[in-house]
Amino acid sequence: MVEPPQQPSSDETPSPFHPASVPVRPPGASGCSKPLLIGCGGLVALLGIGFLLLLLNGPKVLQWAFETMEQDLTSRLGPDVTPEDRTRLAAAFADVHRALAKKPPAIDVKKFQAFEGKFLEVASTPRPLTHRDVQDLIRLLEDLAGTPSPAP
Numbered sequence: 001m002v003e004p005p006q007q008p009s010s011d012e013t014p015s016p017f018h019p020a021s022v023p024v025r026p027p028g029a030s031g032c033s034k035p036l037l038i039g040c041g042g043l044v045a046l047l048g049i050g051f052l053l054l055l056l057n058g059p060k061v062l063q064w065a066f067e068t069m070e071q072d073l074t075s076r077l078g079p080d081v082t083p084e085d086r087t088r089l090a091a092a093f094a095d096v097h098r099a100l101a102k103k104p105p106a107i108d109v110k111k112f113q114a115f116e117g118k119f120l121e122v123a124s125t126p127r128p129l130t131h132r133d134v135q136d137l138i139r140l141l142e143d144l145a146g147t148p149s150p151a152p
Helices: 034-056 058-075 083-101 109-123 131-145
Strands: none
Touching: 034 058, 058 083, 058 109, 083 131, 109 131
16 A cells, blocks of 8 residues: 655655745844944944045145146147137136135135036036137136136
8 A cells, every 4th residue: 555645754855845934034123233323323324424524625626626627727728829818828727726725615606516517517518628718718717716817
């Protein structure tokens, strides 16, 4: 006589028909695990410290950004840019550096956005800067620094 197949015991390998039991969280345990909580808390603390440092060193960061922009622009001046325009561009950047050195920095956000738009326009193309580009940048820098433009 043939015996009927037996049900697998709990010691055997689980099969799709008899899955292994899923571990259950102990009663009363809820929320995030400790490593996740510590990691997220550490990340929030680092972001807070970084934001605080940026607030305290904002003018220095802007000074560095304008120095980098000046180096990029002066290295890409075209042949039609006159020596007078080169001098005015350097003087306009110097005026902006002086305005940033004041406590609090004397920079208008709307004027900065106008300069930023023109800078991004000329920086996005690999061509040399034309006389017209330099004139526009000088005008925007002088406006940003609050220095009057000389009469044409």
